[in-house]
Amino acid sequence: MLNTIVFVILPYVALALLLFVTPYRFFSNRLTWSAYSTQFLERDTLYWGINPWHYGILPVLLAHLFATLFPGVTAALLGDRTRLLVVEATGLGLGIIALLGCLILLLRRANSPILGKVTSPADILLLLVLALQTASGIVVAVTAGWGAQWYPATAGPYLRSLVLLNPQPEYVSGISTAFTLHVAGAFLLLAVLPFTKLVHLLYLPFDFLKDPPLLYKWRTRRDEIG
16 A cells, blocks of 8 residues: 555656646746745855755766666676766765755754744745655665666666556555655656646746846945045
8 A cells, every 4th residue: 555655646746736836826926936035144154065066966867867868788888896886875975975965954944033034934844854755765775785787677667657647556555665755756856846846947938048137336435436
């Protein structure tokens, strides 16, 4: 029953929310679409959080996507033990870096009074889910070793079966408890994404390339001039 909920029901619920809530929110209230910029309020901690997070998580996500789309190429590339060790160590290192960055961003939101005025419960929830998801990925990498090698033959076919509307959870059920939590976290994150500020990642605002430069003017008080 648990496998059915995690590997069949939850993915389609998350996909339905993503496909229907996202465009509704985009067209109904664009003002809540983009995240607030907090760099002007606090930038020192932001630098040490946002950079490790992005530089850590983006390569990991791209590696997951590549292994899903090109399982044969991935298996061929990782057939050599040395390359497999390098990929495993690099992926683990990037995951740890991403987790540290996410925790710094979470502490930044929690410990900065000035950021509290522009921080909603959804912001904290999102960072918590991201941190737990990244942590569970690290646990999978440590406890279920050589994930880069077995992922294309298990998670890859499973994800493709979801796309083809023929879910086959037997590919991934029973691998490990940590892996089940990691998969559940991924779909949970996908489900809450349309309700958070992170949804702006789904929109590429190319229109800004056509906008003219903004003109800024400084206003000086008269007594400062004289």
